[in-house]
Amino acid sequence: MKLSADLSKFETRLGYHFTSPALLVRSLTHSSMVSPHRDDNQRLEFLGDRVLGLVMADALLAADPNANEGQLAPRFNALVRKETCADVARQIDLGAVLKLGRSEMKSGGRRKDALLADAMEAVIAAVYQDAGFAAARDLIIQLWGDRINNVEDDARDAKTALQEWAQGRGEPPPAYVEVAREGPDHQPVFTIEARLTSGPSAQATAGSKRQAEQAAAKALLKEVSG
Numbered sequence: 001m002k003l004s005a006d007l008s009k010f011e012t013r014l015g016y017h018f019t020s021p022a023l024l025v026r027s028l029t030h031s032s033m034v035s036p037h038r039d040d041n042q043r044l045e046f047l048g049d050r051v052l053g054l055v056m057a058d059a060l061l062a063a064d065p066n067a068n069e070g071q072l073a074p075r076f077n078a079l080v081r082k083e084t085c086a087d088v089a090r091q092i093d094l095g096a097v098l099k100l101g102r103s104e105m106k107s108g109g110r111r112k113d114a115l116l117a118d119a120m121e122a123v124i125a126a127v128y129q130d131a132g133f134a135a136a137r138d139l140i141i142q143l144w145g146d147r148i149n150n151v152e153d154d155a156r157d158a159k160t161a162l163q164e165w166a167q168g169r170g171e172p173p174p175a176y177v178e179v180a181r182e183g184p185d186h187q188p189v190f191t192i193e194a195r196l197t198s199g200p201s202a203q204a205t206a207g208s209k210r211q212a213e214q215a216a217a218k219a220l221l222k223e224v225s226g
Helices: 003-012 021-027 042-063 071-081 082-091 102-106 114-129 133-142 156-169 207-224
Strands: 177-184 189-195 201-206
Touching: 003 114, 021 042, 021 114, 021 189, 042 071, 042 114, 071 133, 082 114, 082 133, 082 207, 114 133, 156 207, 177 207, 189 207, 201 207
Parallel strands: none
Antiparallel strands: 177 189, 189 201
């Protein structure tokens, strides 16, 4: 099987060239494209999630031999969560080569965190099946890069941390208000404002409400804690 020019370029961005190109094609095929002659990436995503988890657990243990389970768990969650996987996928422009059905394409599927994250995990599994665990581990370490060393900054969910900060001072939980929505329906951009009843607030903009809320919470937490 010969890869298309787009997929060959993606291999270069990925930093890995497949012995079995069909594995790459399957890893990038969303369920909306399933046909009798085409398998989707769901089974690979299931496997890739487990490979990623093992690699990250091992990397975190090696990075900090003195860390206890309570310290390691939030770091692990920050590295394997869907948002992080989607960010890595965007880093290599995985969305450009996703194989999507028409409905998913119209709804902006190439930008959706869930689809990007699942496909990223499926690609990891495809590398694992193509060349074994060592190749998958090397790929993950390369793609995640400095995220592993800087994970402490991202280990706590910003909205949870801000809520704990407010409750610790006798305040009700912060409110999140959509103050703007721009762009076409299939590619909306949200501006969210995080507000505390005591007055402080902060805004952030992102391609999903969840991301914008998290970014606004992080900005507000930095403001009130600084």
